[in-house]
Amino acid sequence: MSSKVVIIGGGLAGISAAVAALAQGRQPLLLERTAGLGGRARSLFARDVDSMIDNGQHVLAASYHETRRLLRRLGQENAIHFQQPLSIHFRFNQRRNFPFRAWRLPAPLHFLLPLLFGAPLSRSDRRYLFRWGRRFRQTVPEQLKPLTVRQWLDEAGQSPLLEQLLWEPLTLATLNTPLRQASAFLLYQVLQKAFLSSAATSGLGLATRLLGEIFARPAEQFIRQQGGEVRTFCTAKHLLREGNRVSAVMTQKDERIEAAETISALPPNALARLLADSGLSGIVPTDITGFRYSPIITVNLWCRRAIPGDFPAGLVDSPLQWIFELPHPAQKPGLYGYTFVISAAEHLVTMDAQTLLDLCDRECRHFFARGLRDHFQPVHYKIVKEKQATFLQTPQSLTLRPPPRTSLANFTLAGDWIDTGLPATIESAVLSGRMAVEALGDAPAPPDT
Numbered sequence: 001m002s003s004k005v006v007i008i009g010g011g012l013a014g015i016s017a018a019v020a021a022l023a024q025g026r027q028p029l030l031l032e033r034t035a036g037l038g039g040r041a042r043s044l045f046a047r048d049v050d051s052m053i054d055n056g057q058h059v060l061a062a063s064y065h066e067t068r069r070l071l072r073r074l075g076q077e078n079a080i081h082f083q084q085p086l087s088i089h090f091r092f093n094q095r096r097n098f099p100f101r102a103w104r105l106p107a108p109l110h111f112l113l114p115l116l117f118g119a120p121l122s123r124s125d126r127r128y129l130f131r132w133g134r135r136f137r138q139t140v141p142e143q144l145k146p147l148t149v150r151q152w153l154d155e156a157g158q159s160p161l162l163e164q165l166l167w168e169p170l171t172l173a174t175l176n177t178p179l180r181q182a183s184a185f186l187l188y189q190v191l192q193k194a195f196l197s198s199a200a201t202s203g204l205g206l207a208t209r210l211l212g213e214i215f216a217r218p219a220e221q222f223i224r225q226q227g228g229e230v231r232t233f234c235t236a237k238h239l240l241r242e243g244n245r246v247s248a249v250m251t252q253k254d255e256r257i258e259a260a261e262t263i264s265a266l267p268p269n270a271l272a273r274l275l276a277d278s279g280l281s282g283i284v285p286t287d288i289t290g291f292r293y294s295p296i297i298t299v300n301l302w303c304r305r306a307i308p309g310d311f312p313a314g315l316v317d318s319p320l321q322w323i324f325e326l327p328h329p330a331q332k333p334g335l336y337g338y339t340f341v342i343s344a345a346e347h348l349v350t351m352d353a354q355t356l357l358d359l360c361d362r363e364c365r366h367f368f369a370r371g372l373r374d375h376f377q378p379v380h381y382k383i384v385k386e387k388q389a390t391f392l393q394t395p396q397s398l399t400l401r402p403p404p405r406t407s408l409a410n411f412t413l414a415g416d417w418i419d420t421g422l423p424a425t426i427e428s429a430v431l432s433g434r435m436a437v438e439a440l441g442d443a444p445a446p447p448d449t
């Protein structure tokens, strides 16, 4: 092992940076403030339901190439079931469903034809979709940067049904931002990379285990086995500067950690605090205090009987948006566990537990069957509100995302919010970790395994 690289923040960006550093012969020391790795993609013990759960449903895409490479390194690719082809069950109400399944055809026909011929669309909806498909192919992504998704869609005319069925759920699920505020450029990237580039990579990736068993635990083992170090309950408080370099990281316990190189894998607000406390606010070229954040609410329910239907289910025009079955380790004997996801949940984040449960009850009866009242009564529930699940992904936010390099020679940045060109997702976090290591020096990129 040659030089030591201190990585601050043990979320997926920090994990990815540590793994990339090891691949380059660097020795990573990963510092994490909390009890374990994983950050915003972690598992937790919910004492009140006596169960391990995830902090929220995380859906991957078959097109998450960086993440799949990381999963392979950690020996975990089989822990995610990648659909082939893409398959989602949309529900309009108790009687009206649309089981979307991509066709085995060249892109984008694999995606557009099942919509054109399978979805309950009117002639004008179909004309709109056809027109939209043609426009999409001619789009110059850079020109979308100032636009919101709302403005982009308005340019192609109106189709209220497609907005409910496609654009709204897709924007909320991938950008965690309401359509009227969300960045058209980022939605274009999602559509292009995840759904429209090839039938083979358009499927969703669903975890078959808890996140902690897929990322945090295997990563900690891997980093240690390969000669790196992981320290939990270790908060970085201060960076010491010598000339154009960071020379050491001071922790909350006043420990001085010497660093040949340092990577921040912190969210923007935590990094802004660390830099301000170190008198280094000017070293990042954008105003990272300008980000706003968007919550995700996850309602986990364990019921006596199964909710009828196929999952994942997209609830059309519902505040609940999506229902997933809980992964096997979070199921309880004799019960059926589900996760209800509410993205961009700013308007619901102050709602109390009983009102949220009533909302789930009402929507379940609307979408599945009125007779489900007793049937559906949850035996246990656990609600997780992640108030800063991602930054609010507006056109303005694009200008705040910095590159991994800072003005200090041995200090780089990672995190889902760095300018990766991707929305704030697992894939962006993992890519950013590799970018931060590559930005440190001239070492070659790690080989693809």
Ligand SMILES: Cc1cc2nc3c(=O)[nH]c(=O)nc-3n(C[C@H](O)[C@H](O)[C@H](O)COP(=O)(O)OP(=O)(O)OC[C@H]3O[C@@H](n4cnc5c(N)ncnc54)[C@H](O)[C@@H]3O)c2cc1C
Pocket: 008, 009, 010, 011, 012, 013, 014, 031, 032, 033, 034, 037, 038, 039, 040, 041, 055, 056, 057, 058, 059, 060, 234, 235, 236, 237, 265, 266, 267, 270, 274, 296, 298, 386, 388, 389, 390, 414, 415, 416, 417, 424, 425, 426, 427, 429
């Ligand atoms: C509920 C929810 C659902 C989501 N769903 C999806 C999904 O379906 N698909 C998808 O792709 N993405 C999803 N995401 C987004 C995804 O989880 C994030 O993009 C990703 O986990 C961000 O990783 P990160 O490493 O950049 O940041 P973080 O995970 O925030 O990591 C930062 C780490 O730094 C630590 N830290 C903070 N301050 C200090 C300090 N001073 N010293 C040391 N450590 C510190 C924190 O404890 C944390 O562990 C979801 C997020 C949430 C919250």
